[in-house]
Amino acid sequence: MDELDALRHMRTALAEEEPPDALAARIDWHPDETDGSQARATRSRPLRRRLRLPLAGAVAAALAAGAAAAAVVVSQPGDRAQGRTEPPKEGNVLLVAATNADKAPLGSYWHTRSISGQIFAVGRSAQDFYKVDSRQGNETWTGRDGKGSMFHLDMADVPLTAEDARKWRAAGAPKMARVPDPEGAVGSVFLDMGPRTMTAGPFPVSSGDLAYGLTPAKLARLPTEPKALEDALLNLRGDWHAYSAKRTKEPIRSLRGQERLRALSDVTTALLSTAPAPPKVRGAAFRMLAAQPGVRAGGRTTDPLGRAGTVISLPLKTTVPLGLYTAPKQLGTYTRELIVDPARGALLAVRDLVATPPKGSRPLPPGDDGKPRALAAKNMPDRFSRPGDLASYQAFEVAQWTDQAPPRR
Template structure:
């Protein structure tokens, strides 16, 4: 597949998709016939997984509509068709609904994964500021890599692995300042309300709860997750996907906090000094919570940050069919408060495009012991990043807008934290965690 084909496919992610090629339709019908005859064999596509990077964009397949066939954009290496020109809808009086139902089934069959196992390899990191006399610089600590795989069906197995990867300077400028400071191998920073030291060691992959009889479900424990069949039956239209996945649960409701505060203020003042002090502290805490909740509602009234994070979780944790993923991208782009931003480069150096949520404020006080250098407020926004050539998810990050607090010395655009998809996909061989480090 050429780069032109891939770019054409991505452009169609945000528009109405094309009709299928004759080859793609034939393959879909053949696959459907095999399913209807009870066949269980799947034709190998030269061992190439559907979702593994690099991901190409392939042909469309027809699904049923109330009055005419609706084309579904499908991505995945190994599809043999090429994009076709947009056709004219069949007049309603000539629609054969039985045929449309068959076409819908064919589309679902053609979207089934060709691999036996799905895997995802993800990297996360948090930025901290180190402040030696030679000049402050940023490092990435809490640096971890996670690898998870699952069989397509229950009984094929599943496993989760994790490893620590080296803390490192965030940017080339930070690396120069780190070298000026003597290239220390450990960094003592304020993290989660206490001091913690991150270093440059690498741990071995550690398996957590491997289950040889598991597999076949995602985004849920036991029988609560979604199966491959559930995933293939997900809607592709943005409205349905919004209702299903983009809940956008926002922060605390100011009205509820107000009611709790009023109730606490109506309580009799205790005679005991300790109880009186506890009541005053509780009232002050509720007043602080109310102020933060009201500010969050002003800054992000539509819950765009939560919706972006909803989309991140779904796209990272589920092996979504390409048409569903495309619909979810369109759904997120249409949400109030979500905006598209220009070219971005993720921490792995990959070029991308991104959708960003509204700017929101974070304030750190000394309530839990934070030193003065860590206190203050800043604003940031959540970004979800995609490969513009394939539409594939690259990951997410929290990006500084207004410097302040621990990041007062950093410029807008500073990456506060990130969670990246190093690679993911379907494969016929049981996946193994990579030996090579991501950085």
């Protein structure tokens, strides 16, 4: 049974004032009693430094790609970043998540710690390569006035799985792993596999830095009924196209089909993670997502931090990894999944999976030296991937209101 489709046409208002335990019992939803996810959610993972060093011909944008990736922290060597999926549980997990999100307390600061990763293949052939998870993170405290502090977390890159770690050690455990420049320049970049740690900051945060122009004042005025919330978000203006020759700002409601759903899901992800949204707006965002056509709940899985959650699949397939800095130049197709913890009313992670591995090539604008460039499949981080493999991710290790002030270090 697909719990989202089964309850799609029900009035979600029935769940708004219903206690979480009663709702779970009514729809026969049961959390995994052995997952221990709530205990793990409060455990901090050591953060380590990651640095990319360009070789001749690589552009500075390649260094920023990992920091700007929004894809889906990630597993230590020996853990599978994508996790194992179990058979689905009965019940509408998004309505359960919405009810629990409604009950979350407010605080003086919205505190988030998120880690983004891009998966690179190190090697020369499909028969001889290993995968590396290239990671960077941010930790932010945002006050109700939109002001706050942000720290950048520069982390070490790690082999993606235990088998990748074995191949990395067999290659001599290099501290710097060389990969093609994903920006298409002639040259390479290095992934830093060293066990060093670096935290930069604090950097000031202001209302203008918040996603999609959603200042705390605007967030506080958003409707808490899902259909009204969707109508309000459809008025947000931005450059919503995955790829276009000319940047054009337009409201989401001018889009159709997958483009509209993609834009709405991007904004919804921000409301459920980094944006300092009030609890009832967050609950409405879960309900709005549940009502979108084709959104499906799958089975239980683990996110890149090893926390248990439920897969929510979005009916999107794109020629670009959603949110990736190099997205307009990619050559494969990708799908997106959310991982939700209904019991906590929390979005744990977003992950982008390979649907069709990159093939062919595409011309790029000339580089700074005026020479022509082209992006080829051999330059893609996921050039040796198979359908279903992880391409990128963003995990939200912390996303909660708190009265604790940001550190001054």
